[in-house]
Amino acid sequence: ELKVEQNPLFLSMQEGKNYTIYCNYSTTSDRLYWYRQDPGKSLESLFVLLSNGAVKQEGRLMASLDTKARLSTLHITAAVHDLSATYFCAVDLNNNDMRFGAGTRLTVKP
Amino acid sequence: SQTIHQWPATLVQPVGSPLSLECTVEGTSNPNLYWYRQAAGRGLQLLFYSVGIGQISSEVPQNLSASRPQDRQFILSSKKLLLSDSGFYLCAWSGQGYGYTFGSGTRLTVV
Numbered sequence: 001e002l003k004v005e006q007n008p009l010f011l012s013m014q015e016g017k018n019y020t021i022y023c024n025y026s027t028t029s030d031r032l033y034w035y036r037q038d039p040g041k042s043l044e045s046l047f048v049l050l051s052n053g054a055v056k057q058e059g060r061l062m063a064s065l066d067t068k069a070r071l072s073t074l075h076i077t078a079a080v081h082d083l084s085a086t087y088f089c090a091v092d093l094n095n096n097d098m099r100f101g102a103g104t105r106l107t108v109k110p
Numbered sequence: 111s112q113t114i115h116q117w118p119a120t121l122v123q124p125v126g127s128p129l130s131l132e133c134t135v136e137g138t139s140n141p142n143l144y145w146y147r148q149a150a151g152r153g154l155q156l157l158f159y160s161v162g163i164g165q166i167s168s169e170v171p172q173n174l175s176a177s178r179p180q181d182r183q184f185i186l187s188s189k190k191l192l193l194s195d196s197g198f199y200l201c202a203w204s205g206q207g208y209g210y211t212f213g214s215g216t217r218l219t220v221v
Contacts, residue, residue, distance in 0.1 A: 033209040
């Protein structure tokens, strides 16, 4: 059975600090996606990682994919309050069949 | 460009009443379509997906059903709502290998 595990599930951090969210998965896949969800809102695509070693950066967020380790990371640099949200990773099995992690609820405090 | 529309945005329905949520996609053909439900503070639960007109796969047995009467239209229905059907319902589409694009969601409260 495919498992997509995110950790931590809850993360409270201070502004200006760095932290990493991890996404481990249990099956072979070379496509992984990160989404952001603000409270009461839908999911917004953040990053699309399509191969081993892929690295994408947008502002204070950087995502990477290691398909051999079956691991993706979402690194937050110098966090700001606006980054407070829930972040989901999703693994693409095949033919657009995706499985989502449980989500990491990030709170950035001043 | 592709867009996805989902409505209504919010809905309050009494127990035992019927439900119909609609989702349409524009700017693409033969998309894969999905219905997800999210309970408060929880992750995403896949309810139904469809790879073509009239083709529906159910992931979780429940009192909900889905239909795809047209290529770019996906409908979620129930004949009689339960309290446990409350949640945030999300429609999504995929088709270009770049993951899912989600609709804006419907917040359903069953009272």
